[in-house]
Amino acid sequence: MKKIPFLILMAFVFTLHVNAQTYELDLAKSIALAKEKSLSMQSLVQDFKIADYNLKSATSKFKTHITMNFVTPQYTETIRQYEDSTGISFYPVKQLNYQGNLVINQQLPTDGYVYARTGLSNFDDFYTDLRSTFLNARIGLVQPIDALYGYNATRSALKKAKLNYERSSKQLKREELNLNYNVSSAFYNLLSLQKGLEIAALDHERQKEAYEMSKSKYANGLIREVDALQMEVDLAEAKNNYDLAKVNLLSSQNRFKEIVGLELSDSISLLNELKYEVVIVDTEKAVQMALANRLEVRENEIRIELEKMGVKQQRAEGMIKADLTAYYEKNGINTQDINQSFKSSLNNSYNDMMKRPQNFGIGINVTVPILDWGENKALVRAAKARLKQAEIAREIEHRSIEREVRNLVADLNSSLKRLQLLEKNLIVAEKSFEITRQRFSDGDIDSQALALERNRLNTAYNNHLSAYINYQLLLSDITRKTFFDFQKNQEIK
DSSP states (O other): OTHHHHHHHHHHHHHHHHHOOEEEEOHHHHHHHHHHHOHHHHHHHHHHHHHHHHHHHHHHTTSOEEEEEEEEEEEEEEEEEEEETTEEEEEEEEEEEEEEEEEEEEEOTTSOEEEEEEEEEEEEETTTTEEEEEEEEEEEEEEEGGGGTSOOHHHHHHHHHHHHHHHHHHHHHHHHHHHHHHHHHHHHHHHHHHHHHHHHHHHHHHHHHHHHHHHHHHHTTSSOHHHHHHHHHHHHHHHHHHHHHHHHHHHHHHHHHHHHTOOTTSEEEEOOOOOOOOOOOOHHHHHHHHHHHOHHHHHHHHHHHHHHHHHHHHHHHTSOEEEEEEEEEEEEEEEEETTSOHHHHHHHHHHHHHHSOOEEEEEEEEEOOOOOTTHHHHHHHHHHHHHHHHHHHHHHHHHHHHHHHHHHHHHHHHHHHHHHHHHHHHHHHHHHHHHHHHHHHHTSSOHHHHHHHHHHHHHHHHHHHHHHHHHHHHHHHHHHHHTEETTTTEEOO
């Protein structure tokens, strides 16, 4: 019986092993995985879709809208009272009612609209045995006159929708570039530990070789016991560094898997040969691209545009308002015995509509603000103050971005020079270590000199690796801060 839980456990472990996958990832593949799995990206994609739908909705307002509504046959029975000189009497009312309307609306860019409406209504009164049929056709115009010189709500709504769409688009792109940078940072951090493990393994192998060499020398009386013991201590230290590097790498791998959306049971290995290309970044172009493309800049510009609209809207509140309305209408009515056909009643209503004189009307409704004790004037001034505040914020943001980008380009250029220098230093350090190791083998130097040279070589490896990662991250940072890929010499759209 005790074997059953063990078998279940083994089956579970086997399942995990089967489902686990092995990934060999470069930076591009890592970014692609993260984009696919990122919840923040998915959320911003939905924000972008909302803005897109709102823009389509605002645009659709300028298209012709057609609606129909019906009252399906509706039967009612009620009791009504009637009062005359003889007193109050009651009589039953039994009615069948059905009607339908067709309405066509066309929004105008002037904030008004034209419409056409036609309707049919029929009432069957079973108490009086009469049928009443009514036909109606109307065309009309409604135009807010103040929209021609003041605030146009329809066009403003469309403009706001376009601005929100643009903002959502840039937010999505900014998040994508931030994700690229964050994944790059995690990738190079893991790469650093992966390369660090390789360096620690190489150092361990070299130290094992030196230790075996020192044992032989000590046995032959060529070196002192203290030198042999020191080599043993150095070997233990190298082994400890190697073991620690493995632990750190495993921990960093798990964090990296979470970022790119992999399972913790998956195995990963990063592909990178520490190659780089020299990228020349023009400072003025970088500043220009940043000011043209950064979301912060465009958000301030959008805010200014919205505040200008707000000033205009608030001013309109204190203006004379007027609505122009006009219509042309034809009506047809027929009442006949309920026992006659509905078709007959409808034809009679239509004939009556053709014969009856048309109805028409035109008018202007005017609202004149007389006294508000300065309320709207104060609100207009407040709106102007918000506009000024937005313009100041834009200038502050411009200066901040320019300073940030200039410093970033300077750091990149400095980082490139340091990387090139440390690349040469690493070559020198490798050659120097080989010479020193040979001299130790020949008995020209002691273990301390070898250890010192070994430490210099490890420092050269780590410094070069750090400089390489810093350079790559600065390139990625410049891309996300300017929306321009200087490696490919193209703007990020």
